[in-house]
Amino acid sequence: xxxIALLSVGAAMVGIATGMASTSRQxxxxxxxxxxxxxxxxxxxxxxxxxxxxxxxxxxIRAVLGNDAAIKAYRERNHPFPEGTIIARLAWSxxxxxxxxxTFGRRQSFVAGHPKNGVQFMVKDSKKYASTGGWGxxxxxxxxxxxxAQRIAMCYECHKAIKDRDFIFTNYAP
Amino acid sequence: xxxIALLSVGAAMVGIATGMASTSRQxxxxxxxxxxxxxxxxxxxxxxxxxxxxxxxxxxIRAVLGNDAAIKAYRERNHPFPEGTIIARLAWSxxxxxxxxxTFGRRQSFVAGHPKNGVQFMVKDSKKYASTGGWGxxxxxxxxxxxxAQRIAMCYECHKAIKDRDFIFTNYAP
Numbered sequence: 636x637x638x639i640a641l642l643s644v645g646a647a648m649v650g651i652a653t654g655m656a657s658t659s660r661q662x663x664x665x666x667x668x669x670x671x672x673x674x675x676x677x678x679x680x681x682x683x684x685x686x687x688x689x690x691x692x693x694x695x696i697r698a699v700l701g702n703d704a705a706i707k708a709y710r711e712r713n714h715p716f717p718e719g720t721i722i723a724r725l726a727w728s729x730x731x732x733x734x735x736x737x738t739f740g741r742r743q744s745f746v747a748g749h750p751k752n753g754v755q756f757m758v759k760d761s762k763k764y765a766s767t768g769g770w771g772x773x774x775x776x777x778x779x780x781x782x783x784a785q786r787i788a789m790c791y792e793c794h795k796a797i798k799d800r801d802f803i804f805t806n807y808a809p
Numbered sequence: 810x811x812x813i814a815l816l817s818v819g820a821a822m823v824g825i826a827t828g829m830a831s832t833s834r835q836x837x838x839x840x841x842x843x844x845x846x847x848x849x850x851x852x853x854x855x856x857x858x859x860x861x862x863x864x865x866x867x868x869x870i871r872a873v874l875g876n877d878a879a880i881k882a883y884r885e886r887n888h889p890f891p892e893g894t895i896i897a898r899l900a901w902s903x904x905x906x907x908x909x910x911x912t913f914g915r916r917q918s919f920v921a922g923h924p925k926n927g928v929q930f931m932v933k934d935s936k937k938y939a940s941t942g943g944w945g946x947x948x949x950x951x952x953x954x955x956x957x958a959q960r961i962a963m964c965y966e967c968h969k970a971i972k973d974r975d976f977i978f979t980n981y982a983p
Contacts, residue, residue, distance in 0.1 A: 679857075686860045686872050688903070691917035698860050698872065698982075727982050729862070735978060738970045743865035747982040796912045804909060808872075808901050808921040 669721060669756045670771045672780035678723045678754070682706045685808035688729065695726040695751045699805045704759075709807040715769070716801050720759040724805075726752045753781065755790070757803070767791040768802045843895060843930045844945045846954035852897045852928070856880045859982035862903065869925045871900040873979045878933075883981040889943070890975050894933040898979075900926045927955065929964070931977070941965040942976045 669675055681700035688696050701709065702721040708714070728748035735744035753776040761769035772790035774781040781787070794802040843849055855874035862870050875883065876895040882888070901921035909918035927950040935943040946964035948955040955961070968976040 682854055683857050683872055683874065685921045686870050686901070687906075687921065688862055688870060688919040689917055690919075691913070691915055693917070696860050696862060696870075698857055700857065725982075727860070732861075732978075734971070738967050738978075739865070741865055743863055743867070745862040745864075746980070747859045747861065750983055793912050797908070804906075804912075806920070808899075809924055 669758050670773050672782065674754070674775050674778055674780075675721070675723075675756070678702075678721075678756075679725075681723060683808070684709060684722065685805050687805070689726075693726070693752055694729055696729045696745065696747050697724060697726040699724050714801050716759050716803070718759055718761060720757075722757045722803065722805070724755040726750070726754075753777075757790075757794075768794065768798065770794070770802055843932050844947050846956065848928070848949050848952055848954075849895070849897075849930075852876075852895075852930075853899075855897060857982070858883060858896065859979050861979070863900075867900070867926055868903055869900040870903045870919065870921050871898060871926075873898050888975050890933050890977070892933055892935060894931075896931045896977065896979070898929040900924070900928075927951075931964075931968075942968065942972065944968070944976055 678700065681702055684699040684701045684705065686696070686698050700723045702719075704717055704720045705722050708716045708720060728751045729745050730748035731742065732744040732746045735746065736742045753774045756773045756775075758764070758771040758773065759769060760771060764771040767788075768791065770791075772787045772794075774787065774790075791802075794804070797804050852874065855876055858873040858875045858879065860870070860872050874897045876893075878891055878894045879896050882890045882894060902923050902925045903919050904922035905916065906918040906920045909920065910916050927948045930947040930949075932938070932945040932947065933943060934945060938945040941962075942965065944965075946961045946968075948961065948964075965976075968978070971978050
């Protein structure tokens with residue numbers, strides 16, 4: 636607790652000193668909270684890993700963000716990912732933008748609409764999640780944890796296919 | 810110069826104290842540098858505003874990132890955007906992912922491939938860019954500034970259509 640308090644003070648000091656929104660809050664985010672049913676408060680501030688589009692039933696446009704451990708490991712090509720890595724998958728409806736199309740003069744533009752298909756997380760804790768490749772899986776729908784064990788187990792079933800890259804499909808977009 | 814040096818020291822201290830990658834470098838990034846032909850060193854660390862897909866000639870998948878001023882203004886619905894706001898548009902090739910499709914058991918997945926269509930910036934400086942709605946426009950191809958005045962002028966020609974939202978098409982993806 637003392638260490639966390641000290642980090643808070645340090646972060647606050649710099650927030651004031653530089654006059655910017657500090658993203659250092661994530662340093663205080665315990666890895667466990669993600670799978671304890673609490674949405675990590677700062678995940679929307681995490682840095683971008685990549686973007687994607689899923690057709691079919693998912694029908695969304697998505698962004699994959701990572702905490703500092705994730706971004707560092709991606710950039711240094713440090714696999715397997717270190718303990719404490721958290722990767723977040725956000726998704727939104729895939730909406731044709733009439734506004735953009737009007738300006739372009741043709742139908743070509745699709746943008747992110749409302750949040751869709753929940754927010755998913757992968758959390759690296761090799762001991763705790765040894766039975767699922769060292770990663771815990773979590774999903775939040777409308778900010779609420781989806782605790783359906785069967786549904787979560789399905790995550791690992793698919794991610795097993797990419798064991799060679801430490802179970803992570805998403806590559807870093809330069 | 811003295812103030813910048815002090816901020817550097819402050820940022821470095823917290824980088825050490827929290828053991829995390831500091832994104833505070835952007836506080837030292839002069840707005841002018843974007844349009845002086847220098848790619849802002851920290852823009853890839855900026856936070857996500859939204860994602861989009863462009864078909865047609867552009868044929869890319871893209872992410873729009875913002876510096877702290879941009880993110881704050883978006884979240885507080887503070888329009889017009891304050892001086893010093895910088896918005897970055899990154900884009901990548903729109904690649905079908907055979908790897909993902911194999912796992913999904915159907916063709917549905919498209920991911921970001923190689924960087925494409927340059928990196929574009931909008932910089933808010935109402936005085937300097939009064940003739941183009943208070944925003945300066947810049948583009949970097951392979952990290953090099955595109956100084957073609959005619960090409961840059963085309964940016965404003967299209968963005969004029971969205972004057973009611975301070976010339977910014979992209980909405981914040983929650």
